[in-house]
Amino acid sequence: MxxxxxxxxxxxxxxxxxxxxxxxxxxxxxxxxxxxxxxxxxxxxxxxxxxxxxxxxxxxxxxxxxxxxxxxxxxxxxxxxxxxWITPEGHAKLHAYGIAPPSLAATATCPQCASTDTEEVSRFGSTPCKALWRCRACAEPFDRFKCH
Structure with missing residues (x-):
């Protein structure tokens, strides 16, 4: 309570x-x-x-x-x-900020253009809990929150 x-x-x-x-x-x-x-x-x-x-x-x-x-x-x-433990609101805010929220999917959805034609560039991103990804469709780099 x-x-x-x-x-x-x-x-x-x-x-x-x-x-x-x-x-x-x-x-x-x-x-x-x-x-x-x-x-x-x-x-x-x-x-x-x-x-x-x-x-x-x-x-x-x-x-x-x-x-x-x-x-x-x-x-x-x-x-x-x-x-x-990330709330649904947290997922939405990460996406709106340009960070792909954590997901068990093998590929990330680009937060800029929504394409799933993406690739991991580096397991190490701007912070220890994120990896660096790139969208092949729009060529934008983005962080993806590591799933664990």
Whole structure:
């Protein structure tokens, strides 16, 4: 059951952007795993994520600004984060931003022209959680969120 405080904290967290992909919130990405009246639990996208401290600091600042100084922020690594935790809104925001959302399909859909005639250029993209792809139809490069 979500309490009044927990519900309001969820609303605050929906306004905290991911530092590497600022068009999606930490809630959209599924990083926020739980909210209790006195604790927020987060799981980074992977154990060594360099943005973890920035995410914690952004959450702390948002909670403090909203008057929730007593709410602790706790990072947990188990269970491991999965792209299945990204919300449907998160998928839509990634696509609108020009990032192909994670999918189990062998090819990515180009976020610019919607073609599936695409190829992976490099497993390493602009951040550790993305790979670099190119569309053969429109020749545009784009990031694809790695599925895991």
């Amino acid at each position: 979500v309490t009044g405080v927990a519900s309001r904290v969820w609303e605050v967290l929906k306004g905290v952007p991911d530092p590497e992909i600022p068009v999606v919130s930490v809630v959209d990405l599924g990083i926020v795993r739980g909210v209790e009246p006195h604790r927020v639990t987060i799981t980074p996208t992977y154990t060594g994520c360099p943005a973890t401290l920035a995410i914690e600091a952004s959450i702390r600042a948002a909670l403090d600004a909203a008057g929730y100084r007593e709410v602790a922020v706790e990072t947990v690594l188990s269970p491991s984060w999965t792209t299945g």
